[in-house]
Amino acid sequence: MANINLTWPQVLAWRLAQQHLDKPAPHDQMLAVVSRICGLQAQVMSAAALALAARVADATPDDVAAALWTQRTLVKLWAMRGTLHLLPAADIPLYVAAARATRRNHMRAGWLKYYGLTSEDMAAFLEAARTILSDQPMTRAQFSELVVAQIGAANLTTALLSGWGSVLKPASYHGYICFGPSQGQNITFVQPHHWLGDWQEVAEEYAIA
Structure with missing residues (x-):
C-alpha cells in the first residue's frame, strides 16, 4: 500500500469530522451521531447535553430528556470504563455483549x-x-x-x-x-x-x- 502524505491540518480536520465537530449534523440525525461517536459520556448530564449540542444543530437538554424518558431512544447506563454513558437504544445489546x-x-x-x-x-x-x-x-x-x-x-x-x-x-x-x-x-x-x-x-x- 502506498504511503499517504498528510499535513497536520488535514489530520486534525479529519479527526474533527469524525467527531462531528467540523459542522453540526442535522437535528434529525441526533441518534446517528450519538451512535457514531460511541455514546455521550454522562457522569454529568449537562456535559452530555453540551457534547450533543456541539455536534447536532439545535440540540437541547430537552431533546436529551425526551429521548431518554419519553421516546426511550437513548439509554443511560454504566458502560465503557465503568462510567455513565448515553447510548442509542438500538446499540445497547451490542455494548452489553461487549x-x-x-x-x-x-x-x-x-x-x-x-x-x-x-x-x-x-x-x-x-x-x-x-x-x-x-x-x-x-x-x-x-x-x-x-x-x-x-x-x-x-x-x-x-x-x-x-x-x-x-x-x-x-x-x-x-x-x-x-x-x-x-x-x-x-x-x-x-x-x-x-x-x-x-x-x-x-x-x-x-x-x-
Whole structure:
C-alpha cells in the first residue's frame, strides 16, 4: 500500500469530522451521531447535553430528556470504563455483549473481598437485578431493599446504596439495569429488556471483534 502524505491540518480536520465537530449534523440525525461517536459520556448530564449540542444543530437538554424518558431512544447506563454513558437504544445489546465479555473485575477475588462478597453473592445479586427490575422505575433504596430481602445478603446494603454504583455496574454489563427517570431528587432504575421492549441479543464474539 502506498504511503499517504498528510499535513497536520488535514489530520486534525479529519479527526474533527469524525467527531462531528467540523459542522453540526442535522437535528434529525441526533441518534446517528450519538451512535457514531460511541455514546455521550454522562457522569454529568449537562456535559452530555453540551457534547450533543456541539455536534447536532439545535440540540437541547430537552431533546436529551425526551429521548431518554419519553421516546426511550437513548439509554443511560454504566458502560465503557465503568462510567455513565448515553447510548442509542438500538446499540445497547451490542455494548452489553461487549461489556459482559470483557468487564469481569467483579469476579476477581480481590474485588469481591473489598466489598465483603463471595462469588455466590455476586451471582445471586445479578439474578436478583434481572428479576426484580421491570419497566416501572424503582429508586435505589427500593431496589436495595428488595435485593437484600431476596438474597439475604445484608452486607450488600451499604454497597448498593453507594452513589458510586460499584456493585451495580456488573448488572449494567449484563444488561440487567439502566437508569429510569428521576423521582424528585432520587434516581431510579429499570430493567433494559423491559424498558426497551425490543431486545435483539448480540453474540459476544461479534461484539468484541
